[in-house]
Amino acid sequence: MSRHLAIDLGASSGRVALGTLEDGRLSTRILHRFPNGGVQVQGRLYWDVLGLWREVLHGLKLAAETGEPISSVGVNSWAVDYALLGAQGDLMGGGVRHYRDPRTAGQMERAFEKVGRDEIYARTGIQFLPFNTAYQWLAEDPQTLRSAHTALMVPDLLHFWLCGVAVTEQTNASTTQLYDPGVGDWSAALLHGLGLPTQLFPKIVPPGTVLGPLSPEVEALTGLRGVQVIAPATHDTASAVAAVPASGPGWAYISSGTWSLVGTETARPVINADTLRHNLTNEAGVGGTTRLLKNIMGLWMVQECCRLWGVTDYAALYAEAARVPSGAVIDPDDARFLAPFDMQAQVQAACRETGQAEPATRPEVVRVILDSLAHKVAAALHILEEVSGQAIHTVHVVGGGSQIALLNGLIADASGRTVIAGPVEATLEGNLLVQAAALGLLEAGQVREVVQRSVDLKTFLPSALSSPVHSEVS
Numbered sequence: 001m002s003r004h005l006a007i008d009l010g011a012s013s014g015r016v017a018l019g020t021l022e023d024g025r026l027s028t029r030i031l032h033r034f035p036n037g038g039v040q041v042q043g044r045l046y047w048d049v050l051g052l053w054r055e056v057l058h059g060l061k062l063a064a065e066t067g068e069p070i071s072s073v074g075v076n077s078w079a080v081d082y083a084l085l086g087a088q089g090d091l092m093g094g095g096v097r098h099y100r101d102p103r104t105a106g107q108m109e110r111a112f113e114k115v116g117r118d119e120i121y122a123r124t125g126i127q128f129l130p131f132n133t134a135y136q137w138l139a140e141d142p143q144t145l146r147s148a149h150t151a152l153m154v155p156d157l158l159h160f161w162l163c164g165v166a167v168t169e170q171t172n173a174s175t176t177q178l179y180d181p182g183v184g185d186w187s188a189a190l191l192h193g194l195g196l197p198t199q200l201f202p203k204i205v206p207p208g209t210v211l212g213p214l215s216p217e218v219e220a221l222t223g224l225r226g227v228q229v230i231a232p233a234t235h236d237t238a239s240a241v242a243a244v245p246a247s248g249p250g251w252a253y254i255s256s257g258t259w260s261l262v263g264t265e266t267a268r269p270v271i272n273a274d275t276l277r278h279n280l281t282n283e284a285g286v287g288g289t290t291r292l293l294k295n296i297m298g299l300w301m302v303q304e305c306c307r308l309w310g311v312t313d314y315a316a317l318y319a320e321a322a323r324v325p326s327g328a329v330i331d332p333d334d335a336r337f338l339a340p341f342d343m344q345a346q347v348q349a350a351c352r353e354t355g356q357a358e359p360a361t362r363p364e365v366v367r368v369i370l371d372s373l374a375h376k377v378a379a380a381l382h383i384l385e386e387v388s389g390q391a392i393h394t395v396h397v398v399g400g401g402s403q404i405a406l407l408n409g410l411i412a413d414a415s416g417r418t419v420i421a422g423p424v425e426a427t428l429e430g431n432l433l434v435q436a437a438a439l440g441l442l443e444a445g446q447v448r449e450v451v452q453r454s455v456d457l458k459t460f461l462p463s464a465l466s467s468p469v470h471s472e473v474s
């Protein structure tokens with residue numbers, strides 16, 4: 001039997017969980033859950049990383065208080081964001097900027113002038129999103145960059161604070177659009193072409209790298225002893241996909257949360273004119289795999305409505321949305337939905353501008369969002385099938401969004417495919433099992449079998465009356 005701790009930082013909440021691996025099964029207990037979100041000040045949007053650190057320490061203290069022997073701990077989070085550190089390891093530039101901060105406006109276009117769009121894609125295989133790390137870097141104050149010593153992605157920063165080792169883990173490095181999967185390292189050509197300071201980028205390590213023991217300071221603050229810090233797949237989507245309970249060919253996944261990440265797993269990156277045309281991404285996964293996927297705006301749209309409405313009971317809201325009929329379908333990937341503001345007004349405007357009925361009530365607004373996400377997912381699945389030449393018959397939905405029966409059913413109907421929902425905590429499970437594999441307690445190839453044995457899944461079949469969507473919603 002072995003015990004491991006996973007720290008999962010999501011865009012809307014974080015958690016510290018204790019996983020126990022026994023007889024080939026994993027049980028997971030959440031010890032501490034805390035909210036997360038952007039902090040706006042003077043038109044800038046940040047993450048409260050020090051607040052997150054305080055919560056992490058609290059969670060680790062609770063872990064120590066269980067009195068159970070714990071072998072290791074690892075952190076995962078959302079992707080693309082980073083901290084700049086000074087020569088003494090101090091946090092610079094006001095902390096960690098949020099990827100939805102407006103500073104990236106126009107930066108992608110600047111990058112295309114310096115290097116060229118096709119070359120960026122050919123070298124990285126990463127989809128063009130305005131907030132990719134590469135474009136955030138271009139928005140940095142040159143003065144700050146000159147005095148910076150190291151740049152660390154968010155989970156790498158937490159690992160550094162936990163054990164003093166400063167490296168970049170590969171799955172998250174790939175999301176920067178500065179990582180070249182062909183060479184397995186930062187792309188020197190891109191860093192050079194974009195005029196970025198190469199000395200700030202640390203060594204890249206693969207998921208499942210043992211970094212070292214907790215620092216004496218963290219041991220003293222938490223009461224934990226003898227715990228190794230292990231870099232799991234630090235990108236949350238990579239951890240979630242590692243734990244998709246699939247077997248055999250013909251499946252796709254949706255990591256359903258703040259974003260809907262829709263994709264397949266491939267043995268190597270697929271970088272060609274079709275994937276470029278469809279803006280498909282090739283993110284690094286566990287065991288040298290690639291996540292060929294598309295980002296779809298996801299439940300962020302509902303989260304933002306709820307923030308505005310002061311609603312916290314999501315289950316009740318989804319139940320009401322299930323009772324209203326389908327209405328308008330809009331493109332959730334319209335850039336108008338990216339930044340935090342009045343999401344309800346934006347959804348209504350998008351319906352109006354496309355000549356469709358505007359949703360009036362809250363359940364109607366949510367219904368438009370869910371119907372639109374389901375249609376967009378169906379279109380993405382169609383693209384993935386086309387590009388890979390592989391039929392997709394089953395869609396595994398993992399993550400918090402897999403609990404929304406209405407959305408699962410809408411996806412089954414819109415795509416005409418079987419949806420298997422669960423696990424809800426795939427990210428935590430992927431994180432924990434990659435740690436166990438790093439310690440030799442499990443074969444890396446057994447992670448999915450352990451998840452299959454450990455969780456309950458729900459199946460949603462397309463209804464006989466549904467008509468699958470085959471074209472891209474735009």
Ligand code: LFR
Binds near residue numbers: 011077235
């Ligand atoms: C999901 C996720 C996505 C990434 C987005 C921004 O939490 O990590 O994979 O595109 O957040 O970092």
